[in-house]
Amino acid sequence: MNYLLALAGNQNCGKTTLFNALTGSNQHVGNFPGVTVEKKEGRIKWYKEATIVDLPGIYSLSPYTAEEVVTRDFILQEKPALIINIVDATNIERNLYLTLQLMELETPMVMALNMMDEVRASGNSIDIDLLSEHLGMPIVPISASKGEGISELVNIVKKTVEKGQSEVNFDFCFGEVHKAIHAIAHIIEDQAHELGCSWRFAATKLVEGEISMMDALKMSESQRHIVEHIIKNMEETLHTDREAALADMRYSYIEHICNECVHKQQETREQVRSEHWDRLLTHKYLGIPVFLTIMMVIFWLTFDLIGAPLQDLLGAGIDQLVAQLAVVLEKADVSPWLQALLIDGVCAGVGSVLSFLPVIVLLFFFLSILEDSGYMARVTFVMDKLLRKIGLSGKSFAPMLMGFGCSVPAIMASRTLSSERDQKMTIILTPFMSCSAKLPIYGMITMAFFEQTSALVMISIYILGIIVAILSGLLMKNTIFKGDSIPFVMELPAYRLPSAKSVLLHMWEKAKDFLRKAFTVIFFATVLIWFLQNFNWSFDMVEDSTESMLASIGSFLAPLFAPLGFNDWRAATALITGLTAKEAVVSTLSVLTAASSDLQLSNALHTIFTPLSAFSFLIFTVLYMPCMAAFAATRKEMGSTKQAILAAAYQTLVAYLVAMLIYQVGRLLFGA
Amino acid sequence: MVTLDKIQPGDGGIIDTIGGEGPLRRRLLDMGLTPNTRVMVRKIAPMGDPIELFLRGYVLTLRKEDAAKITLKEVNKQ
Incomplete structure (x- = not known):
């Protein structure tokens, strides 16, 4: 059984x-x-x-x-x-x-x-x-x-x-509400039985005024009339409305039994301790700096101190495995194209995505600690006012902040948001927070064009991302996501030590989630891009990737980017490969310009971009649709492929418009 | 008539009525903000909103615009 x-x-x-x-x-x-x-x-x-x-x-x-x-x-x-x-x-x-x-x-x-x-x-x-x-x-x-x-x-x-259990006690209604519930129960008892739900529940829901329950019970017009009449009477006698009457009845009963059963002399130690900690953590002036410091430490641990060595280790391990595999394939006399597919396509592609695993797992480790300890609720409390301006609540703050690290865990973290509307908005806006995988692109462009002003360019890029997110939020709030968000009425739980088991299980859950994506969506995407990059239209393998299908797709798309200032097939191709993982933009540009050193790459970039168009390219890379891993996460969390595609299309359109605007305005100001 | 959003941190009172409608009102009632409940304002968030309340032995936070829908019949100063 x-x-x-x-x-x-x-x-x-x-x-x-x-x-x-x-x-x-x-x-x-x-x-x-x-x-x-x-x-x-x-x-x-x-x-x-x-x-x-x-x-x-x-x-x-x-x-x-x-x-x-x-x-x-x-x-x-x-x-x-x-x-x-x-x-x-x-x-x-x-x-x-x-x-x-x-x-x-x-x-x-x-x-x-x-x-x-x-x-x-x-x-x-x-x-x-x-x-x-x-x-x-x-x-x-x-x-x-x-x-x-x-x-x-x-x-x-x-x-x-x-x-089995003897009947649970229903004896917790009294007075006028009791009368109303039982009077209504008489009327609908048979129908509730037919529906297979408890008469008590059905009657209570009718008192609360749920129309859907009336429909579910298939109540006749006259029955509805009588029920309304009973409730009107109750409301008049109690001088209150139905919803308040029921809540009041339940809480009154609870107070009654708590008076008898609960002996509470003082607040628990945890509650007292929480009040103490909150003096600092939600302090009027210190609350926000403390929070930002905590996040900075988490980022530093995730991306630098622990994450980077782990990432290198994993990367080295994968390289080792791939090298072994290459030897085996060589010995087994496997045809060159299959070798290339397995080594350069599958292994390189999935490998580069896999190297993100440590970062994602670590971010979730810290996030679950913040969540389970009760601190995240305080972050929500402190940051709510800021996010409300763009139609969200404080609960979206942590996922969006994580977006600066990596969009994938950030999008996955949006699951904790209770409102579907807030969740979708957060998922669409998060990729505008410039993620760490885009740093190599910034490095490449600033080195080639903005050596003197690199810090300024970097900061402006980050700020631009935030501004675009704010404007997009305002736009969505007033168009597709009109209406109120879920009421922000939230408990601040007492601080507690998170349980190791829960944190580890949560981490494992998210790691599994990411691995599943890496071996499905991301796998197919990388193989596809590899195929396009290594074959020509008659499906022959090409030595020189400039003759590949991808290159001709790049050439085809390049004119689209003319208004943005870079009508160049290499730039367009790099943007496509950037979809597998953003840092691929750099490697693609080096391959396509045949550059073997950073200096050569810098020089080659000057043949593709002017400083202004390089800046516009940078803006486009910051804002356009995120990598396949983030896309896969979006698809899963939104629960709809169509909506994920729409989100990606929106992000790309915004990137296009903003980059174009900046390029064209820049041209007017500084000349060509 | 004093509304909950006007109460200074540290002060409290007894709830008279819960205004508003729909999901918000139901949520307030469900969280225990029912008439005759004693409630205290503990804190205001760094940016001036939302506020932190203490009632029924636990801590709840809500926005000022929502707190404005709750009237008090008795206000206790610290």
Whole structure:
């Protein structure tokens, strides 16, 4: 017998930690059908018959966010055998609000009361037996991060699944709301039964005013009329509206049971400590400098101190392997074109992308620490005002900042954004933050043209990227992404030490994600580019890449770039190869100009560009569509190939227009 | 009528009404900002917005424009 279990709870209550403790690395990550909400499932280690699904972290079952709808639909449609409701014991009042709503779904439930160690350590206590009696469900005190109480939890879950549960207690409505719920329940009981959902849940949703529930129940006109009448009466008697009445009823009941069961003399040590730390971390003047310093240290560690040696090591390892492979192929008398395909196409292409793996893994390592420790919520708090101006919220700040390192993890990190609108905007804007792979291009161009003013040129490039992102944000806010973003009402959780297991699993997850991309989309793209670069139109291999298909495509496209100042097939070709990885622009230009040293390359560049057109080329490379790896990430996170292509087209168009504008204005100012 | 966005850090009060509508209002109610709840303003973000609240034993942040929809019936100075 196989059982399906659901894990539900608020954000920041240790849900992921518990899920990891229950399943170990034995988990599978995907999406809920039709939405980009992450769905994790796995088998419980000590209860192999049970598959557990980690539902999104939510505060309520309102019909407004994708996460809440997904949770509700999952429980109503998949009908799990049991819900494990994880509750943060240090913040029990607000956590129980979701519990009461889950109870209405009439699915057997077990509560995992997390962070009980913190409650005890600060001298507070919770009468678990009494609470369990009130709610009519088993309650197991646990500490997910320390692994305490997990086996007890599994035992209780097992027992409840196999023996069934006596009715959960519904006795938490009273007064006028109680009357309204029960009056409505009488009317729709049969229909709710037909729909396969609990009468209690259906009636509550009707009181809350959900039209979709009326439709789902196939209610007649007269029934709708009566229900509205009942609710009107309730509102008039209570002098409040339906939504407030229900929230008030739930919280009143929670206050009532907390008064009996929760003995809280003081805030927990973690809460006190958080308040102390926040004096610095969200300080009026120091908050932002401290944050920027933290990010700079992370970047330095990622790209310099740890990342660079790892990257070199991996690169050397790959080179070694490729050299071995070359020898083997040579000996085996494999035909030259196949050798070239494997060595220069596949290995070189995928290898160059793979060398980014250390950087991506490291960035995610630091990001998960920031996230799990609770600091990211503070960043959001500090930076919200800035990003609101372009129609986003503070939550987009971290992914966009990561874009300066590498667009791929930045785009992948956008998954933490709760609103689809914010997520899409962030994904489109992030590549405008100039990534580190573009640095060799800047180096090449500034060395050849702007030796005296290289710092100024570099800074202007970065600032230009940010300005373009801001203007694009404003444009999108007023056109395709009109309307309000999701309300910014966010909890600031207490600071906690992140669990090593969660951080490592998260890293591994992202590394897998990236590797999958490297061997699918990126693999095909690099092989394609290699093929175009090494064959002519009659599919014969060419010695000189100037005769290749790619070169003729470059020549064909080159005139398009005339308004930007560089009508040259070599520049156009380099921009195409730059799609595999941005630094390929440099290697392509050296190959195509037959330059064997930096100096030769500099001289050759002077035959392609004027200083002004070189600057315009630079601008184009900063802004045009990101590399295939970033494109693949965009496609995955947006959940749509079409939208990813549109995003890339938009970025390229913007690059074209901005570069053209700067070139043409520059020409007017400085002459040709 | 005092609204929550006008409260100085360190001061607090008791919620009277929750205004606004749709997702925002529901969200405020769900997070425990219901009538008669005691709430304290702990901090204002470095750039002047959003604000940090303390209620029901936890810390919540929301924007001033949203806090302006919450009225208080009793204000306690520090």
